Amino acid sequence: MILVTVGMQLGFDRLIRAIDEVAPDLPLPVVAQTGKGTYQARNIQTLESIAPSEFDGMIKQTHLLVAHAGIGTVLTAQRFGKPLVLFPRRASFGEHRNDHQLATVGQLDGRLGIIVAREESELRDAILRGLAMEMSGVADETAARRANLTSAIDQFIRTGIL
Amino acid sequence: MTKVLATASAGGHWEQMMLLRPTLEQFDVHFATTHPDLPRRAGIAAATILPDCNQDQPLNSLRCLFAAFALVLRVRPDVVISTGAAPGFFCVLAGRLTGARTLWIDSVANAEQLSMCGKLSRIFSTRCLTQWEYLADGQRVRYAGKLL
Numbered sequence: 001m002i003l004v005t006v007g008m009q010l011g012f013d014r015l016i017r018a019i020d021e022v023a024p025d026l027p028l029p030v031v032a033q034t035g036k037g038t039y040q041a042r043n044i045q046t047l048e049s050i051a052p053s054e055f056d057g058m059i060k061q062t063h064l065l066v067a068h069a070g071i072g073t074v075l076t077a078q079r080f081g082k083p084l085v086l087f088p089r090r091a092s093f094g095e096h097r098n099d100h101q102l103a104t105v106g107q108l109d110g111r112l113g114i115i116v117a118r119e120e121s122e123l124r125d126a127i128l129r130g131l132a133m134e135m136s137g138v139a140d141e142t143a144a145r146r147a148n149l150t151s152a153i154d155q156f157i158r159t160g161i162l
Numbered sequence: 163m164t165k166v167l168a169t170a171s172a173g174g175h176w177e178q179m180m181l182l183r184p185t186l187e188q189f190d191v192h193f194a195t196t197h198p199d200l201p202r203r204a205g206i207a208a209a210t211i212l213p214d215c216n217q218d219q220p221l222n223s224l225r226c227l228f229a230a231f232a233l234v235l236r237v238r239p240d241v242v243i244s245t246g247a248a249p250g251f252f253c254v255l256a257g258r259l260t261g262a263r264t265l266w267i268d269s270v271a272n273a274e275q276l277s278m279c280g281k282l283s284r285i286f287s288t289r290c291l292t293q294w295e296y297l298a299d300g301q302r303v304r305y306a307g308k309l310l
Contacts, residue, residue, distance in 0.1 A: 148307030
């Protein structure tokens, strides 16, 4: 299946509506976690919220994640080795406090396993490309940057030096 | 053994903290977050749940501030670490005031500027890290790598 998530805090009707509209063209069924949105979907299954522990079970059975550009979702997709389509929230539509999700997709576009759709019209192609993607673990450069940070934190805890 | 308090709100903040878990678990670490299902999912038994809050909710923020101080006074950590957001900042603040060494790690989501709590941490935290090299000033805000 294709799992759509908008995070734990805010609804994101623009994404849910766009997915609902392209769902008939997709080869797999779609399940969407919608948060506090009000849009009534017709072509996809929706759930307002999914408990984190239940979410882990669902993501294992998922071929592709489609989500707002939240870091939690990016890290979760990476942890489970699932391709991810990111659709950023926009402050101008009242979807978030500011446009930091646009900055996030600007930084992540082109990374292993991540496809960015900036407009509703790009979602269908992005999803089809994501479904065709082969995933294999975390990229080496990500692991190296991560190791740098964790060893700095380790040293700070032991010695106070950073 | 060094006592560490590690606080992160639900969502991306918590996911980032969980990537630090192997490092933190070399010490006597106590985790705090804002949603009870998260430590349960991670198999962390003794975590503390703080009331969630943000800058638009003065009353919740006050409740959270008190809860953060109560937690710090109970745990008496040597080191307080947070990956955000406001509840974590309150723990950093309480830690600093009670003599702990504190580290604010601004979320990797803040790629354009530091979060509001990150900016406050430049002053109130022992150390403040950004995960974007170009946001570091080499003095109050440093870069040491990123989780993504």
